[in-house]
Each structure stands twice: as structure tokens, then as C-alpha cells.
Amino acid sequence: MWKKGLGLGLTAALAIGTAACGNSSNNGDASASAPASSAATSSSTASAAPSKASSGDKAVITYWTDDRHDQEYIKSLIDKFNAENKDNIEVELTVLSENYNQSVDIAFSSNKAPDVLRLKSANTETFVKKGYLAPIDAYVTDDMKSKFGSLLLDGVNTFDGKLYSLPNSGQTLRLVYNKDLFDKAGIANPPQSLQEMVDDAKKITAAGKSEGAYGFALNFKNPKSAFDRSIREILSLSGYQGLGYDLKTAQFDFKPYGQVVDYFKQMWDDGSVLPGAETLDIDPMRAQFAAGKIGMYLSFATEPGVYKDQFPTTINWSAALAPTLEGKQVGTSEIVSAGTWLGISDRSKHKDAAWKFMAYMYQDDFLTAYHEQGFGISVVPSIAEKAKNPDIPGMEGFLVGEHDSIWPVSPSVTPEGANYGDAFFKYMLSGGDVNKVVTDLNARYNDALAKAVEKGDVKIQPNPSFDPSKLGS
Amino acid sequence: MTRWTRLRENSLLLLPSVILTVALGIYPLIWVLRYMFYDYPGYGEETFVGLENFRRLLRDTAFWESVRNTFVFAGGKLLITVPLSLVLAVILNGRLRGRHFLRAVFFMPTVVSTAVIAVVFYLIFNSYNGMVNQLLMKYHLIGSPFEWLGPKHAMLTVILAAAWGAVGNYMLLFLAGLQSIPHDLYEAAAIDGAGPMQRFWRITVPMLGPVMQIIIMLAIIASLKGYESIMVMTEGGPIGKTEVMYLYLYKLLFPVATSGAPADQQFGYGSAVGFTTAVIVGIITAAYYWMSRKMNKVF
Numbered sequence: 001m002w003k004k005g006l007g008l009g010l011t012a013a014l015a016i017g018t019a020a021c022g023n024s025s026n027n028g029d030a031s032a033s034a035p036a037s038s039a040a041t042s043s044s045t046a047s048a049a050p051s052k053a054s055s056g057d058k059a060v061i062t063y064w065t066d067d068r069h070d071q072e073y074i075k076s077l078i079d080k081f082n083a084e085n086k087d088n089i090e091v092e093l094t095v096l097s098e099n100y101n102q103s104v105d106i107a108f109s110s111n112k113a114p115d116v117l118r119l120k121s122a123n124t125e126t127f128v129k130k131g132y133l134a135p136i137d138a139y140v141t142d143d144m145k146s147k148f149g150s151l152l153l154d155g156v157n158t159f160d161g162k163l164y165s166l167p168n169s170g171q172t173l174r175l176v177y178n179k180d181l182f183d184k185a186g187i188a189n190p191p192q193s194l195q196e197m198v199d200d201a202k203k204i205t206a207a208g209k210s211e212g213a214y215g216f217a218l219n220f221k222n223p224k225s226a227f228d229r230s231i232r233e234i235l236s237l238s239g240y241q242g243l244g245y246d247l248k249t250a251q252f253d254f255k256p257y258g259q260v261v262d263y264f265k266q267m268w269d270d271g272s273v274l275p276g277a278e279t280l281d282i283d284p285m286r287a288q289f290a291a292g293k294i295g296m297y298l299s300f301a302t303e304p305g306v307y308k309d310q311f312p313t314t315i316n317w318s319a320a321l322a323p324t325l326e327g328k329q330v331g332t333s334e335i336v337s338a339g340t341w342l343g344i345s346d347r348s349k350h351k352d353a354a355w356k357f358m359a360y361m362y363q364d365d366f367l368t369a370y371h372e373q374g375f376g377i378s379v380v381p382s383i384a385e386k387a388k389n390p391d392i393p394g395m396e397g398f399l400v401g402e403h404d405s406i407w408p409v410s411p412s413v414t415p416e417g418a419n420y421g422d423a424f425f426k427y428m429l430s431g432g433d434v435n436k437v438v439t440d441l442n443a444r445y446n447d448a449l450a451k452a453v454e455k456g457d458v459k460i461q462p463n464p465s466f467d468p469s470k471l472g473s
Numbered sequence: 474m475t476r477w478t479r480l481r482e483n484s485l486l487l488l489p490s491v492i493l494t495v496a497l498g499i500y501p502l503i504w505v506l507r508y509m510f511y512d513y514p515g516y517g518e519e520t521f522v523g524l525e526n527f528r529r530l531l532r533d534t535a536f537w538e539s540v541r542n543t544f545v546f547a548g549g550k551l552l553i554t555v556p557l558s559l560v561l562a563v564i565l566n567g568r569l570r571g572r573h574f575l576r577a578v579f580f581m582p583t584v585v586s587t588a589v590i591a592v593v594f595y596l597i598f599n600s601y602n603g604m605v606n607q608l609l610m611k612y613h614l615i616g617s618p619f620e621w622l623g624p625k626h627a628m629l630t631v632i633l634a635a636a637w638g639a640v641g642n643y644m645l646l647f648l649a650g651l652q653s654i655p656h657d658l659y660e661a662a663a664i665d666g667a668g669p670m671q672r673f674w675r676i677t678v679p680m681l682g683p684v685m686q687i688i689i690m691l692a693i694i695a696s697l698k699g700y701e702s703i704m705v706m707t708e709g710g711p712i713g714k715t716e717v718m719y720l721y722l723y724k725l726l727f728p729v730a731t732s733g734a735p736a737d738q739q740f741g742y743g744s745a746v747g748f749t750t751a752v753i754v755g756i757i758t759a760a761y762y763w764m765s766r767k768m769n770k771v772f
Contacts, residue, residue, distance in 0.1 A: 102727060105515065126737070130516035209617075212601070221708050222729055275618040276600025278711035279627075288601060414514070414728075414737040418535055418713075426712040429624055457517070 026383035059089045059353040063108075063342075066100035069305055070375040081360050089353045091116075108347065115348040116358060119165045119340040120332070121156055125412065127343070128159045128174040129457065134346040135162035144362070147382055155459075156339030168367055169376025170338025170406070170441035172398050173233040174319035176303055177296040178289065181208055190296070190320040193327030194263040197296070201272035213392030215272035215295040219282040224421025230298035231260045232334065233322040236407060239468040244445065245410035246422055250462040252445035254420060258438045259325060265428040278429070286311050298322055300336075301377050301398035305455035308392055318399025331468030332405040336380045339406070342366055379406065405471045411458040413448040420445070424455065509744035514737040526745035536746060538713060539721040540753065544630070546703075546717055547696035549632035552637065555692055558640045559685075563645030563677065576648070580641040587638060591705035594634035598622055624711045631703050631715050638702065639695065643688055650684030651677065682768040693761055697754045718750045 005201065034271050065074070078087050080090045094114065096103050101123055107113045108130070114339075119127065127133050140163060151167045152158060175197075182200070185207040191197040201215025218226035232242030240256040241247050273293055277285070286306055287331045288294050290313035307313050321333060342361060346355045360366075364383065371378035374390030377400055390401060418426070420441050452458040507526075512520040530536060561579055565572045582590060597604050598621035609615045621630045654677065662672050678685075700720040703709060709716035709724070725743040728736035 099727075126516065221710060223710075225729070274601055275620065276603075278624070279595070279599055279622040279707060280601075284599075293601065408771065412736075414739065416529060417533065419736065422713070429712050455520075 008047065008409050053076065057088055059087070060092060061089060061115035061348070061350050061354050061357060062092045062094060063116040063118075063357070064094045064096060064100075064114035066096045066103065067118060067375075068095060070370070071095045071304065073370070073373060073375060077361065077366060081357060085356070085360070087353065087356060089350075089356060091357050103134065105130075108345075111347070113345045113347045115345050115350055117343050117345060121337050121339045121409075124156065124165060124340050124343070125159070127128050128164055131346060132386055133164045134136040134344045134348065134351055135164060136166075136344060136358075137163045139359070140166075141359075142320040144359075148380065151339070151379060151406070153339055153406070153409060155411075165340040165343045166362060167339050168341035168362070169370060170335040170379040170400075171302065172333060172335055172377055172400060172404055173229060173298060173300055173302040173322065174303075174333075175296055175322050176289070176317065176319050176394075176397075176400055178294065179290060179316040179318055180292065181213055181295045184208060185295075190318075191323045194260065194323050194325055196327070197323045198263050198266045198270070198272070201267045201295060202270050205270070205272045208295070213293050213295065214274040217277045217280065217288065217294045219275040219280050219285045219299050220278045220425060221281050222421070223425035224419050225282070226419050227424065229300060230322070231257060231264075232336070233298060234260050234324060236323050236331050236334040236468075237329050237403065238324040238326070241407065241410055242334055243392050243410050244441070247408055247410070247466045248462065248464050252289055252442055252449060252459040254438045254441045254445075255406070256325070257424065258434045261424045261428060262434060265431075268428050278425075283310075286290050289313075289317075290315065301395070302392035304390075304392040304398065307394060317394060319394060320394040321403055329403055332407075332471045334407045335377075335379060335400065390415055407471065408463075408466075411449060411452065411460055413445060413458065415441075415444040415448040415451050417444055485772055486734055505744045505747050507744075508741050509636060509748050511741040511744075513740040515740055519741075522741065526742045527749075530745055530749060535713060535716070536718075536721060539709075539716045539718050540750075542713075542715060543697055543717040543719075545628060546632060546635070546699070546715070547693065549628070550635050550696045551689070553632065553636040554639045554643055555689060557636070558643035559647050559681075561640065561644045562651055563673065564763070565644070566651045567624070576645075579644055582638045582640070583642040583645075585638070588705050589700040590638045591634055591702040594630070594637075595622075595704070597705050598630050621661060622711070624714050627707050627711060627715045631706055634702050634706060635696075635699055637666075639692070643692060646684065646688050646691075647681070650681045653684075654680045682770070685763075686765050686768040690758060690761060694754060694758055697757065718746075718753070722746050722750060 007257070041403050059168045063078070065071075067074070075093055078093050082090050100118075102112075104117065104123075104127070113132065117127070119133075124133075144166065148166050151261055152163065157163055157165050157167070175190055180205050182188075182190070185200070187200050187202040187203060189198050197216075204213065204215035218230055220226050228243070234242075235256055236242040238256070238260075244254045244257050246253040273278070274285075274288060280288075283298075284298065285294070286303070289297065290307060290311035292315045294311075303319070307317070321329070324330070342358050344351055344358060348354050367378060367380060367383045370376060371383060371387040372390055372393055374392040377398065378384045378387055379400070384400065389396065423441055426432075427434055449458065449460070453460060508519075509522060510521060512522045512525075565576050565579070569575070595603075598606075600606060600618040600620050600622065603621065605621065606615070606618045609619065610617075620626060658676050658680070659672055662676055667675065698719055700717050700723065703715050703717060704720055704723070707715045708729075709720045721744060725739045725746060728738065
């Protein structure tokens with residue numbers, strides 16, 4: 001009998017062990033076992049230099065980026081740097097295909113960190129908190145200070161008074177619309193208000209449904225990603241911070257967010273949204289837009305490049321400012337991912353060489369060419385003034401204008417339970433009381449905010465006089 | 474060979490397995506057991522929070538919904554895979570023409586990457602241009618696209634995809650079990666006048682008992698732990714309808730980056746969820762093993 005008991009116990013222990021190992025490898029990954037898997041994801045590595053330096057004097061520095069759209073251009077700049085620099089520096093470029101943040105984590109935990117990193121406004125703060133980045137205050141020249149000075153934001157470029165990165169280009173977000181479908185539905189202009197957007201989506205669907213064309217779509221497979229490229233802009237242009245944060249009170253308030261979601265829900269209930277949008281990633285959605293099946297969606301200034309190279313299309317499309325809650329542009333359209341470009345690793349053994357490479361990349365000529373070739377829209381005033389507009393079909397709609405500006409930073413917190421994207425999308429599909437969703441989100445996000453402030457991870461400062469109409473002026 | 478030499482040799486031979494087990498099994502396990510009492514986003518200080526992660530787990534409705542979804546997913550997958558793989562194994566164990574070719578065909582999905590299977594199923598079942606909807610609409614069986622991956626039917630579709638990928642594997646295990654059954658038993662039964670169905674129920678099924686017990690246990694563990702195909706097809710959506718335990722856990726540890734405010738990795742809470750899911754899987758497996766103990770007794 002005891003043998004049976006022992007067998008049963010061992011089986012249970014084995015099962016728990018097996019299962020625990022299955023998930024604990026996920027846990028442990030971050031520090032221990034994942035380098036192997038990350039090596040696979042970085043198989044798209046594009047090495048700019050054919051071989052590692054063999055001479056002892058040569059400083060070999062590595063640059064990691066997850067930007068794929070500009071890799072040929074960046075590679076050409078690096079090749080030029082490697083051939084021409086007199087300091088015996090060689091730069092190796094690594095373009096990661098995906099899981100960039102995780103790969104950087106693994107690289108730092110296994111002492112294989114790159115010397116120079118591509119920074120985005122969504123990861124810079126985390127990288128600074130994790131101690132990955134070196135301040136560059138000591139390196140920045142007066143010329144650079146005057147060139148970038150007005151753009152340097154606390155919480156984006158500087159943390160605790162130290163500077164970590166300089167800006168280059170940013171992304172505007174727009175309503176992307178299919179002019180052919182608009183014409184077919186008898187609509188002359190893109191919608192100014194959300195009510196117009198709901199009405200237009202209905203008309204486009206009525207006119208195009210028989211051929212599989214619908215009024216609206218977004219990549220709802222990941223609702224937060226879908227809303228962060230749409231509602232964020234609708235809100236900022238309507239005068240509200242786009243991620244649910246109230247700059248006046250320094251608290252989260254998702255009420256305006258809920259109002260926008262109600263219009264999205266209306267389109268869903270009307271049947272104006274492409275069937276299956278809840279399973280769409282961004283690229284399959286773009287493929288459907290390129291095939292003329294979607295009337296409108298909202299996204300970044302990367303879209304012209306996508307329809308030029310990735311999904312070449314014959315449809316007649318354009319981009320316009322996002323619609324607003326009331327049809328009036330009370331605020332400005334937020335330029336996102338604008339604050340940062342390159343940063344230097346705190347672990348780098350060649351920080352001086354890394355800075356030389358970084359300074360080289362920030363030359364006026366290169367920043368200008370970056371804008372003119374359409375890789376990103378320059379946010380540096382001295383560059384934006386003299387650079388020519390990129391010659392890519394559709395880009396004209398995305399260029400920075402009087403209604404665009406960078407917004408103050410909002411704190412990033414991780415609440416308990418569902419994020420705002422999942423919570424609002426659930427409301428869109430299954431209904432309920434939007435006020436309850438808003439109250440629940442406010443409670444959970446403000447709770448997480450209070451904890452983050454208490455812990456010292458986040459600093460907040462109410463700004464009762466904040467006026468969205470003054471942004472950009 | 475002295476006793477000590479043999480001991481040294483044995484230890485040396487065991488060493489690689491021991492090192493691997495410790496590094497990839499024991500160490501992560503200890504890591505999880507420690508971090509489940511901490512709040513740790515992957516940077517800064519680790520804060521000891523006692524049982525707070527488990528209290529949060531109790532009030533985390535999304536997690537318990539994912540547990541429920543896991544049972545539905547695992548139950549559905551088992552109900553399809555186990556009987557189907559047994560039937561296929563019995564058919565392909567007979568003297569069917571082309572059985573070797575068919576065995577290879579049915580086993581093929583097992584060697585295909587789960588992610589690839591999921592992408593193919595997505596192409597077949599997605600609402601906007603999936604092949605199934607196009608066929609059904611072409612023959613006017615449906616008027617507008619059917620939401621195979623919508624909130625109501627997504628679970629069924631992901632179960633089908635997972636079952637399709639698993640049937641061949643279990644079929645092969647059943648085939649091995651079938652081939653170990655002495656042929657004399659069938660001959661004796663046939664002489665006694667037993668028909669094919671009687672032979673199946675009275676000889677094949679009981680004789681397969683021990684093999685079946687193990688196969689079902691493996692299938693239970695695999696179904697409870699499976700999330701890869703779901704991650705590719707629906708990412709747990711729409712609105713959490715296909716969110717299973719391990720996918721929920723994965724997202725806590727590796728949140729998806731978007732252009733908006735980034736989400737922190739939640740190693741502490743993730744460890745508590747990981748431990749709890751492992752205990753759930755362990756309890757179910759042990760309970761099954763206990764309940765199925767009679768299957769082990771053939772003679």
C-alpha cells in the first residue's frame with residue numbers, strides 16, 4: 001500500500017515539477033535561459049562590418065536597433081563611418097526583428113550589452129530605471145544644446161536632471177482613408193467629428209459590403225495597440241491627454257476616453273467594422289486596406305512607406321487629421337515617439353567611441369536625409385525648416401503642421417487586472433455600462449499610480465493651468 | 474573494477490543530466506518559489522510583499538476566467554484527440570492498403586511547428602478572407618462572413634487547430650500499444666465467434682489500458698499547458714475568450730509593447746501565477762492518475 005502511496009506522491013511531484021519547469025522557464029528566462037532563444041530571434045542580424053576587429057587598438061562598438069524600415073540607410077551611414085573615421089572605431093549594426101526590449105534585457109543580464117541602443121519614448125524610461133543607459137551630459141556640445149535644447153523633455157530625454165538621449169524624428173498619427181470608397185459612398189471629405197466618422201463608416205459599408213468593403217477597421221487583436229494609434233490622437237486633438245491621464249490633476253481619468261469608445265462601439269454595433277477585425281494584427285489589416293476592403297483607420301506616419309514597399313497598392317488613399325469629439329480641434333495632434341533616438345550603454349567599455357559614433361549620426365546632413373527619404377518626420381526645428389518634404393505617395397498628409405505638437409509626458413503604470421485597451425474593447429463587444437468601466441479603470445490606474453509614486457518610480461505634478469490650445473504655440 | 478571506480482564512472486555519466494536538471498529545472502523552480510513573495514518589475518529593488526501576490530490572485534477575475542478557459546480548451550481537445558487518435562490507430566493497424574503512407578500523413582502535423590499550424594488555421598478560418606467563409610459564401614450557405622474567431626466561436630476554432638496538431642502524435646503512441654497486443658487473443662476471440670466490435674471493446678481497449686493511461690495523462694498535461702497556437706491565432710482574444718492560464722502568465726512576464734505607455738514585467742505576481750498554475754496542473758494530473766489506476770491492471 002505504501003508503495004502505491006509513494007508512487008502517487010512521486011507522480012504528483014513529477015507533474016508539478018514538469019508543469020512548474022514549463023512556466024518557470026518563462027520566469028527564469030529573463031535572467032537565465034533565454035539567451036539561446038533570443039539568439040534565434042536575432043537571426044536577421046545585419047552586420048555592417050564583415051569581421052570583428054583583430055587589432056588590439058581598434059574600438060569595436062555595437063549598435064542595436066529594432067528599426068527595420070531604415071536599415072539600408074543606417075547601414076550605409078555606418079559603412080561610411082567605418083571607412084572614414086580616424087579614431088580606429090568600427091561599428092557593428094544589429095537589427096533585431098522582434099522582442100527588442102526582451103533581447104536588450106537578456107543582453108544586459110548576460111554582459112553582452114550593445115554599446116549604442118536605439119531608444120524610443122516607450123522604452124527609454126524603463127532602460128534608465130534598469131540602469132542600462134549612461135548620461136551624455138558631459139559629451140553634449142553647446143552647438144548641440146542650442147540645436148536640441150527646446151526639445152529636451154524631462155521624463156523623455158532627461159531623468160533626475162541627467163540627459164540620456166537626443167531627438168531626431170517622430171511619428172504623427174492620422175486618419176488614413178480610401179478615397180475611392182469615400183467617393184463611391186458619396187462622401188466628399190474625411191470626417192471632422194466622431195459622429196461624422198460613425199455616419200461615414202455606415203455609408204461606406206452600405207455602398208461596399210456586397211464587395212466585401214467596410215467602413216472602418218483597426219488591429220483589434222491587441223486592443224491597446226489599436227487604441228494607442230487611434231483614440232490617443234482623437235483625444236489629444238480634442239484637448240485631452242491621449243492615454244487617459246489628466247495633466248491638470250495628475251490623476252488618471254478615463255471619462256473622455258470612454259466617450260470616444262462609445263463612438264467606436266456604435267460603429268461596431270452598426271456592422272460598419274470589417275468582420276474579423278477582432279483577430280487582426282496591424283499587417284493583415286494593412287493588407288486588407290491595400291486591397292480596398294477598409295474605408296478608414298488611424299495609424300502612424302509609417303503607413304506611406306508600408307504602401308510603397310510592403311503592400312504596394314493601386315487604391316487611391318490619403319491621410320487627414322483625426323476626427324475629434326465635437327468636430328473642433330481644441331488641442332493638438334500628439335507627435336509620438338519623438339523624444340529619443342540613440343543612447344549609450346552604461347556598461348560600454350568604449351563610451352567615448354560610442355559618443356563619437358552618436359555625434360556622427362546626429363549630423364545635420366544625415367538628419368535631413370532621414371526626413372527627406374521618409375524614414376521619420378523630423379522634429380528638430382533647424383532640420384524641419386530646411387529639409388524637403390519626402391517624396392512618398394501619401395506622406396503629405398502626415399507632415400507636421402500647425403495642429404501637431406509634442407505633449408507633456410504621462411506616467412506609465414501597470415495596474416492590476418485588464419489594461420484600458422482590453423477593458424474598453426470588452427465593453428465595445430459585449431456592452432455594459434461605460435461609466436462603470438471608467439470608474440473601475442480610474443480606481444485601478446490611480447491606485448497603481450499612487451503605489452508607483454510612493455515607491456519613487458514615478459513623479460507627478462498637477463498642472464491646473466494646463467491649456468491644450470497653447471501646446472505647440 | 475572496484476566499487477569506487479564504478480561509482481565514479483556512474484557519477485560521471487550522470488553528471489550532464491544532473492547539471493541540466495539543476496540549471497533548467499531546479500534553479501528556475503527555486504527562482505519562482507522565491508519571487509512569488511516579492512514585487513519585482515525586472516529593475517530596481519525587489520520588494521518583499523509576503524502573501525500579497527496570492528491575495529491579488531484570489532481577486533484577479535481575469536486569471537480565474539483563464540483557468541475556466543483552460544479547462545474548456547483542454548477538455549475539448551481531449552474529447553477530440555484521444556478517441557480520434559485511437560480510432561485512427563486501430564484502422565491503420567489493420568491490413569489497410571497504403572497504411573504506411575497514411576500513418577506518415579497523419580503523423581505529419583506533429584513535426585510541423587505549432588506556430589505554422591496556427592497561422593494556417595488563421596488563414597483558413599479568419600472572417601474577412603478565410604477559405605472556409607469564402608467557400609460557404611460561394612455556395613450561398615451563409616450570407617455574410619461567419620465569425621469563426623469571434624467571441625462566440627473562437628474557442629471551438631482554437632480547439633480544432635490544437636487537436637489537428639496533436640492527433641498524429643497520440644495515434645503513433647496508440648499504434649505502438651496496439652502492436653504489443655498478442656495476435657492469439659484476436660484469433661481465439663474470432664474462433665469463439667466475437668465480431669469486430671466485440672473484439673475492439675473486449676480485447677483492444679482493455680489490453681491498451683496501461684498505454685492509454687499514460688497517453689491520456691500526457692494529453693491532459695499537454696492540453697493544460699498548451700498556449701502557443703492560441704497565442705498566434707487570437708492572442709487570447711477576442712475579449713479574453715481564449716485566454717488560457719499559461720498565455721495569461723506569459724503576458725504578465727512579457728507584456729506586448731505598444732506605442733503607448735509601456736507595461737512593466739511582473740515577475741513577482743507572474744511567479745505566484747506560475748506556481749498556482751503548476752499546482753492546478755499537478756493536482757489534476759495526480760487526481761487522474763489515481764482515478765485511472767485500474768487501467769493499469771490488464772491481467
